[in-house]
Amino acid sequence: MTDAPAPRPSDSSPTRRGFLGAALGAAGVVAAGGAGFGIAKATESTPSPAAAKVAPSEVAFYGVHQAGIATPAQDRLAFAAFDVTARDLRALQAMLGSWAAAAARMSTGQLIGPTETAPQAPPVDTGEALGLAPGNLTITVGFGPSLFDDRFGLAAKRPGALAPIPTLPGDALDPSRSGGDVGVQACSDDPQVAFHVIRNFARIARGTAVMRWSQLGFGRTSSTSTTQATPRNLMGFKDGTNNIKAEDTAVMNDFVWVGEETDQPWMKDGSYLVTRRIRMLIETWDADYIADQQRVFGRFKDTGAPLSGRNEFDRVDLDASANGQPVIPADAHIRLAAPGNNNGQKILRRGYSYTDGNDPTTGQLDAGLFFIAYQKDPRRQFIPIQTRLGGNDALNEYIKHVGSALFAVPPGLSGPGDWFGKALFA
Amino acid sequence: MSTFVRRAVAVAALGAAVVTTLSACGSSKKSSASPSRSASATSNTRTVEVAITSDGCKPAQSSYDAGPLTFSVKNTDATAVNEIELLSGERIVGEKENLPAGFSGSFALSLPPGEYTLYCPGATTEKTTLKIIGTAATASASSDTSQLLAQGTKQYADYVNSQVSELIAAVKPLDTALKTTDLTAAQNAYKQARKYYERIEPVAESFTNGSDNLDSDIDARQDDVPANQWTGFHRIEKGLFQDNSLSGLAGYGDGLLANVAKLQTLTAGLAYQPAELANGAVDLLDEVSKTKITGEEERYSHIDLLDFSANVEGSEQAFACLEPALEKIDPTLTATITSAFNALDAALDKYRSNSDASGFVLYSTLTDADKTALSQLVQAVDEPLSTVASKVVTS
Numbered sequence: 001m002t003d004a005p006a007p008r009p010s011d012s013s014p015t016r017r018g019f020l021g022a023a024l025g026a027a028g029v030v031a032a033g034g035a036g037f038g039i040a041k042a043t044e045s046t047p048s049p050a051a052a053k054v055a056p057s058e059v060a061f062y063g064v065h066q067a068g069i070a071t072p073a074q075d076r077l078a079f080a081a082f083d084v085t086a087r088d089l090r091a092l093q094a095m096l097g098s099w100a101a102a103a104a105r106m107s108t109g110q111l112i113g114p115t116e117t118a119p120q121a122p123p124v125d126t127g128e129a130l131g132l133a134p135g136n137l138t139i140t141v142g143f144g145p146s147l148f149d150d151r152f153g154l155a156a157k158r159p160g161a162l163a164p165i166p167t168l169p170g171d172a173l174d175p176s177r178s179g180g181d182v183g184v185q186a187c188s189d190d191p192q193v194a195f196h197v198i199r200n201f202a203r204i205a206r207g208t209a210v211m212r213w214s215q216l217g218f219g220r221t222s223s224t225s226t227t228q229a230t231p232r233n234l235m236g237f238k239d240g241t242n243n244i245k246a247e248d249t250a251v252m253n254d255f256v257w258v259g260e261e262t263d264q265p266w267m268k269d270g271s272y273l274v275t276r277r278i279r280m281l282i283e284t285w286d287a288d289y290i291a292d293q294q295r296v297f298g299r300f301k302d303t304g305a306p307l308s309g310r311n312e313f314d315r316v317d318l319d320a321s322a323n324g325q326p327v328i329p330a331d332a333h334i335r336l337a338a339p340g341n342n343n344g345q346k347i348l349r350r351g352y353s354y355t356d357g358n359d360p361t362t363g364q365l366d367a368g369l370f371f372i373a374y375q376k377d378p379r380r381q382f383i384p385i386q387t388r389l390g391g392n393d394a395l396n397e398y399i400k401h402v403g404s405a406l407f408a409v410p411p412g413l414s415g416p417g418d419w420f421g422k423a424l425f426a
Numbered sequence: 427m428s429t430f431v432r433r434a435v436a437v438a439a440l441g442a443a444v445v446t447t448l449s450a451c452g453s454s455k456k457s458s459a460s461p462s463r464s465a466s467a468t469s470n471t472r473t474v475e476v477a478i479t480s481d482g483c484k485p486a487q488s489s490y491d492a493g494p495l496t497f498s499v500k501n502t503d504a505t506a507v508n509e510i511e512l513l514s515g516e517r518i519v520g521e522k523e524n525l526p527a528g529f530s531g532s533f534a535l536s537l538p539p540g541e542y543t544l545y546c547p548g549a550t551t552e553k554t555t556l557k558i559i560g561t562a563a564t565a566s567a568s569s570d571t572s573q574l575l576a577q578g579t580k581q582y583a584d585y586v587n588s589q590v591s592e593l594i595a596a597v598k599p600l601d602t603a604l605k606t607t608d609l610t611a612a613q614n615a616y617k618q619a620r621k622y623y624e625r626i627e628p629v630a631e632s633f634t635n636g637s638d639n640l641d642s643d644i645d646a647r648q649d650d651v652p653a654n655q656w657t658g659f660h661r662i663e664k665g666l667f668q669d670n671s672l673s674g675l676a677g678y679g680d681g682l683l684a685n686v687a688k689l690q691t692l693t694a695g696l697a698y699q700p701a702e703l704a705n706g707a708v709d710l711l712d713e714v715s716k717t718k719i720t721g722e723e724e725r726y727s728h729i730d731l732l733d734f735s736a737n738v739e740g741s742e743q744a745f746a747c748l749e750p751a752l753e754k755i756d757p758t759l760t761a762t763i764t765s766a767f768n769a770l771d772a773a774l775d776k777y778r779s780n781s782d783a784s785g786f787v788l789y790s791t792l793t794d795a796d797k798t799a800l801s802q803l804v805q806a807v808d809e810p811l812s813t814v815a816s817k818v819v820t821s
Contacts, residue, residue, distance in 0.1 A: 085802070085806070091524075093529075094524045094525075094526060094529060097526035097527065097528050097529050098508060098524070098526040100505075100526065100527070100528070101504075101505035101506070101508070101526040101527045102505075104505045105505050105506060110506070111506075112506070113506050113507075113508060113547065113548045114506070114547050114548050117547035117548075117816070118816035118819065119816070119819075120701050120704075120705070120815040120816040120819055121812075121813055121815070121816035122812050122813070124508070124547070124548070203809065206805050206806055206808075206809035207762065207766055207805075207806040207807075207809060207810060210802045415503070416480070416502075416503030416504070416505050416527045416528075417501075417502055417503045417527045417528040418528060419526070419527075419528050422528065
């Protein structure tokens with residue numbers, strides 16, 4: 001990046017890049033804890049010069065792929081879906097351009113613009129992240145199927161893989177928590193930094209797009225890197241032990257990144273994002289006895305080991321039986337979700353636990369999993385997998401899918417001057 | 427708090443208050459298409475190529491001949507820069523907004539000789555000098571703008587005075603009705619009077635001097651002030667629409683009339699700064715967001731849409747008074763705000779109804795989705811409008 005913060009008191013956003021990050025070579029950065037960069041490097045054929053300087057707690061914004069997919073899952077999430085209200089194509093493009101410029105700056109812990117331009121003008125940045133480290137902030141933007149209607153003449157640019165998700169077994173979707181023309185995922189280890197992104201994006205969008213729904217996630221439920229331990233979901237289980245790990249380049253290329261096979265070249269090196277708000281019926285679950293809880297998941301609660309093994313990463317033996325019964329029950333979550341039962345398909349899960357207080361009508365906790373998955377083609381991955389799970393999963397007694405969205409996440413930005421979806425509008 | 431800061435004590439009690447024009451600046455409503463500036467783009471128009479980088483905004487040449495100029499601006503890679511302004515002294519004479527890295531745009535204007543500054547906030551070097559040489563072919567663009575702003579502020583003063591006169595004229599029958607036994611007549615008189623106050627509320631709000639808070643005396647809602655000090659419109663509203671009784675309201679009517687007369691004394695002869703108009707226009711929309719969208723303003727009568735629409739009209743009037751000058755400074759921004767106001771007006775029009783004396787359906791009949799849509803339309807005006815004050819500062 002060539003734009004250093006201007007040397008004046010009003011833009012005193014400390015650049016945490018410092019000379020250390022700049023001085024270290026790529027290997028040094030990985031050693032210093034910039035795992036996100038290391039992974040980006042591993043999957044990048046031509047890293048942009050802009051990605052050359054990354055300090056600890058920063059993830060390179062520019063690159064072949066958008067950050068926030070292969071990046072080791074950060075602790076916190078702020079997600080928002082927007083509907084475009086403007087009918088002027090240039091306004092939409094300028095919004096995406098302003099988002100890209102702001103995202104590049106926020107990713108390095110800088111204000112998106114000066115606090116003081118004129119005494120009578122509001123500050124460009126809202127200011128609440130000033131002085132906070134980026135906390136591995138990543139900002140990932142995608143386009144929903146609805147954007148490709150007749151408003152902007154994009155119908156012919158809609159990838160086949162972006163076909164709307166059909167109603168799936170067990171769906172109880174609330175339209176006001178589903179869909180959207182544009183989706184924004186902001187992840188950081190600092191919740192205020194993540195929220196700052198959504199707030200400033202919404203402000204930049206005013207007059208062009210309105211927020212359709214938003215979701216905060218307070219704790220990651222997935223590990224997407226071999227460097228991370230598997231976290232627990234709100235049911236107390238390790239779910240996602242066998243998640244795709246970003247270090248496995250071949251698996252990433254086979255199941256996550258869009259390749260040459262795409263019908264829409266603008267999506268090459270992108271990915272498809274599915275979000276599902278999955279409400280957990282916490283009170284009912286808490287009253288379930290431990291043996292049943294373990295049968296529902298197919299894992300031991302404390303160790304996370306499959307019921308067929310002793311340690312978390314032991315192979316899931318779906319054939320194991322005892323007393324003529326399968327050790328991992330026929331309707332156990334890990335059996336139905338296993339790639340072996342889904343034509344070998346896998347998805348990269350990157351979800352977060354959420355709570356939005358309690359349900360005003362029942363008094364029960366409104367909490368659960370904000371499921372996020374990245375994949376090459378939802379028609380072969382999420383949709384068939386969830387069709388199986390939604391029909392048969394023992395877990396269905398304790399969960400409810402209440403929100404759903406799908407976004408085509410275009411490839412990464414090459415450097416300053418590039419913006420989200422530039423190739424789509426070209 | 428209001429952004430209007432009173433510098434001078436008002437003069438005569440009547441003075442300019444005899445003005446009865448309702449619409450001093452003309453509404454911006456129907457003029458959505460901003461006049462093209464191509465009029466100035468004659469054959470002798472020259473182009474000033476400006477490149478914005480993170481280092482700064484650099485014109486291709488350091489000086490140009492006076493006359494019509496088109497500024498063609500490209501932001502190549504400056505992620506912190508989103509706009510460029512052309513300044514004469516501290517005043518903006520032209521600008522282009524919404525120019526993030528990777529985008530281009532242009533603005534055209536006719537410049538007399540002098541020293542100007544290209545200002546791109548956020549760059550390492552924010553200001554670059556641009557010299558305009560030769561002789562002035564046309565009248566000075568900057569003095570034009572100053573005259574238009576001066577004219578606009580005078581027109582706004584006339585507008586405020588006319589609204590205060592109308593307010594007094596509408597509070598008198600309310601005060602009279604409160605002394606009768608006709609509840610419906612009093613309720614209708616209440617609804618007739620509200621809009622004149624809501625159109626100019628930020629001006630009234632500016633008269634806060636210790637315990638002498640005129641806005642509070644006229645417009646406080648229940649619990650805004652201690653119960654024994656609660657007076658004004660909303661105390662009367664509670665009696666008329668919740669207690670459904672005229673009992674004990676006559677005194678409040680007399681008090682309200684005295685206070686609006688006092689408002690007239692204070693506002694007559696006031697002069698306003700252009701930035702005050704711009705900030706006042708924003709304040710009015712903030713009023714909508716704070717208390718009308720929530721239905722708190724008219725919690726007994728539910729005529730919040732009347733207040734809503736009056737706040738918006740007042741905001742449009744203040745903007746309309748600045749519009750001719752702003753059109754010269756930033757035609758794109760002017761068009762953006764005008765079109766956002768038009769969208770808001772169109773949405774409000776859908777709720778107009780003869781079913782209530784307020785001219786609108788009662789706010790209690792709106793769904794949450796209706797309120798969300800209105801709120802988003804208000805925000806769509808508010809955000810660009812909040813940038814106007816800095817552009818019309820005269821110094």
